[in-house]
Amino acid sequence: MKLELGKIMIEKVILGTESKVLEHTLYVNEEKVKELVLADERLTDCKIEIANPGDSIRITPVKDVVEPRCKVHGHGEMFPGVINKVSMVGSGRTHVLKGCGVMTVGKIVGFQEGIVDMVGPGADKTPFSNLINICLVLEPAKDLEPHSYEEAARLAGLKIGEYLGKLGAEVEPDEITEYETLPLFEQAAQHPDLPKVGYVYMLQTQGLLHDTYVYGADAKHIIPTILYPTEVMDGAVLSGNCVSACDKNTTYHHLNNPVIEDLYKRHGKDLNFMGVIITNETVYLADKERSSDMTSKLAEFMGLDGVIITQEGFGNPDTDLIMNCKKIEQKGINTVIVTDEYAGRDGASQSLADADKLATAVVTGGNANETIVLPPMEHLIGQYDYVDSIAGGFDGSLREDGSIEVEIQAITGATNELGFNKMSAKGN
């Protein structure tokens, strides 16, 4: 399967009365966006605000971020099985409006959505401070239950992501990158002397408000399966959860998965990237056994020499992570796990809720318990009602001067477990 990703660089977003992309500027028809969002009766208001990198703006509570994309050639449409019919994606050409994101804002449940600062020390912790964020501040209908609000907000973000993405359909991209993965036997034969590497992609699926969708299917009900990596770039995997902001994989993360991106960069050079095995993180222990049995079997079936495993979340998913790692290692396949840590404010405590001696190689996205003081911002997009109760906040988090003391787990994307974050350590 071969996909061309055409990147159209967006340097400015202007709200107005027409929608178009012209000379690196995205013009957004505010009324049209509202009309599309409010077609869902579960939402009663949608305020649209733009946050630019470097602005003194705080956005909270952030639910999801969607990168505007559209299919130009090839099979299917963006976000299949959710806002478009179920149809295989991942081939042909897709255009991306690079440099901006559609950010859904609203308190789905009071304590889980995150904070994005566009400047200052908080901005340094989130990659989303580098984007021009088109914020949709959503108001739910009275007495709407949280899971219905989550769905309505999710669909609103995707609809606007696609609507804006389509404005780039006729625009000549600034950059075109080609990604290709062959059917299994052909892929193995393409670089017979290089180690065959696969990616086990764990998806958050603990239950309502903790779900991820694959071609529209609720991933907690799937048996692990194999995807071409390019399917992920076209929206086959979508976020549908309200878990901790720091290590939640937003839809933007799925579309721009850095593990996939980096494996492609090294493909044909020092490794042979064979494909993606998606799996879930359910609560039911029998599911954990079944799914980890299947991921290890598929890794063996694909003839892999090495596997990278990423997780989403903490606690219950740590057990899936370790089960996947252990069972794949027991097949004689080397693994590297990617996670984050809840190691206490001093970083000295046990980082994960599970461990095994076979888990010998780990990459960390950082310690979510690290605290930070976010200075006051001149403008707030969203609301402060729940800052004290946001994950990582505590009594008195919001100070009178507008500054906030929180653990970095409150910052969207701060310790992302795909490695899509800003913290790093370098050796000499």
Place this chain on the structure above:
Amino acid sequence: MVILTNNPKIANLKTSEKIDYQEVDYQTILVIAKRYVVEGKQTLLIHPLSGSIKPNETIYKTIILTDSEKEEIDLESLILIESAEAVVEKFLNNQPVPNWNEKILTDFAWVDYYIMMSTFERIGLKVS
């Protein structure tokens, strides 16, 4: 099957299985679950750290166990529950549970309820 919970939204569900509703804190639910595992020789059916809300944030916890008594203690269940106890202690040492208002507590109860409803579906348990 035993559904052990301190969540009032779970306590009132209608099911043919036993609901053991206890008005205790999160940590004590784990202690009671461990008692089921050790004394009752019962097996955990779900992970004790279900959900992404940290144990020093939410006060609600629901755990499902088998009701069949085995000859021996299920060691995997024991390891899981003891690991969960260690994690909870770590979180509470880091930061105690804030004194939440009713609205937030209701949200926490909803999240535990939602996760459990999805889990009942996975297990094939009928509840209403």
